[in-house]
Structures are given as structure tokens and as C-alpha cells.
Amino acid sequence: MNAPTCEFEPVVLRAVRLGVADSDLREHAAECVDCGELLEIAGVLATDRREAMREAPLPGAGALWFKMQLRARRESVRRSSRATAAIQGLSLIVALAAAIAVFGIPKIDFPSVAELSALPWSIPLIGLAVAGLLVPVALWFALRRPSES
């Protein structure tokens, strides 16, 4: 669809913005379909805008500035702690790799299940080990912030 435009459209829009349309413009709008339509629609929207601006329940500039500063600060802290955690993780991996390169992979003789179950304290020990694994996970789920979900 081509968009035919009347050369007076900018004049109509300016008149709507200023809230004054002189008689010449009104005469033209009565004859020109595009400008008549534009005057009508822009007029309705401009009136609605004025009403909306009057009823705007805005937060104060100072309060918003303060909130933005706090948020920026929080985000800055979060970014730096993420970077620190990444560096720590990387250092651990490098240290492990270096240790393996120097000393080789250690051979550990794990006891078999049969051997373990023969021990009198094996069941409480397994229970403790499972709890030791599950408690941090449960704590993480319980204490994490809703925004992290």
C-alpha cells in the first residue's frame, strides 16, 4: 500500500501539538481526507495524552535515583563476585592439573561393598556420607533467592 501524504500534514500535526488549528487549516482539513483524518486521530490521542500526563502517579526523582544507585551497586557486587568465583574455580583446576602432572594419578584401593558391609560401623558411616552430600544441596534450595530460580 502506498502512503499518499498531503503536504500540509506536518502543519496539521504542529497545530495539534500546540492545541490550535486556525480557520484556514480547518477549512483545508474539511476538504482533504488525509488531513481531516489526521486532525481527528491526532487530536483524540493528544487529548488522551494530556489526561494521562495529569493522572500519572510518578515516583519522585530523588527516590528513583536512590533506588537506581542501590541497584547499580548490587549488580556491580554480583558481577565482581561472579568473576572471583570463576577465578577461584580456574585456579583449583590449574592446581589439580599441576599436581597430577607432577605426582601422577594416585592409585586408591577402595574397599569392596562386601568388605564395607562386614564392618560394624558401615551403615552409620554411609548414612553420614549421604547426609553430608545432601545437606548442602538442601540448604542451597532452601536459602536461595527467588530471583535465582
Place this chain on the structure above:
Amino acid sequence: MNGMSMTMLVRDAAAGELAGEVEAMRLDEDAFRGFYDRTSRPLWAYLSRMTGDAHVADDILQEAYYRFCRANATHESEEHRRHSLFHIATNLLRDRARRNRGIFHLPLADLREKLLSVSGSGERIEKRMDLHRALDTLDERQREMLWLAYAQGESHADIAKIYGIREQSVRTILLRARRRMAKLLRKEPATGEVSQ
């Protein structure tokens, strides 16, 4: 805890938190206050009419100012700065529309109740309802463009920049939306013109 000690605590916490350098927010507070006073009402009007919800408009407004300040961009003029703010706000509206998937309808039933609860003549309320009903028949982009062009007074070139389309496309979309709106406001039967 009484109000006074709570205020002191908040003040102390703020002093502690703000003591360090906040890199992302370099805009001077006084400059921000001035800019906010000049732009917040038109921006709120735009957002509230595009979302049909004062609370959502508030949220987007605050997010828009935050992103504007964080961007810390240099602007050639006040007008350029205002365009950037409206650009950010429009992008936030687009993101919201994308998340909602599909055409977002203005909450017209809520609006009638709200309008009836505030003072205003019946005729004015009906006119406003007619306008919102007409806007509701448009898709989000048409609604936004109509508002930006005819209520806000943005040029076609600026709107084209916001949407990343050609000026000619803006003209075409506006013309279609305008025709549709005019028919609806005059209560003429729709000709089945489909929105883009």
C-alpha cells in the same frame, strides 16, 4: 522498631552502600532530576496507554530510566536524549510483547471501572473508552507508532530508527492504523483491513 530508627538504619545502609564508586551510574543527580521532571510524565502516558496498566507502566518506566542511566551515552541534544529514553522504553514494551506471545489486548473492563471511580463526565468516559477500544484493535507496533507519531510528535525518521525499518514503511503502517482508527471512532463498519 519505630519509624525514626528505621529511617536512620536505611540512611546508614545507604551511606555504606553508596560510599564506593558506582561505575555504571555516572549521570549527575541534578541532571537526572531535571531530565526526569521533563520526561517522566510523557513517558508514563505512553507506557500506561500502551500497556493499559498503571503498575506495569511504572515498572517499565523505572527500568527504562535505569537502563538509560547505565548506558551512560553521550547525547547531542535534549531531544536526542529524550529519543534514546523512548527508544529504550519501546524496546522494553517489545520485549514484553514477545514474552506474552501474541497480540496483547488492553484491559478494557478494568479501564471502565477505573474511569467510573474517578470524577469525569459520562461523555468523556465514553470517548476514552471508544479510543481504547479502537486502539485495542491494532497490534502493539501500530499502537506504539500511532502514539509516538501523533501524541508524542516523533518524526517518521525517528520512529523508523526505533523499529529498524524504512521511513516509507512507517508512513504506510501509520496510514493503515490511522484509517482503521478513524473508522472505528466514527463507528463505521470495518472493511476487513488486516494489520501488518
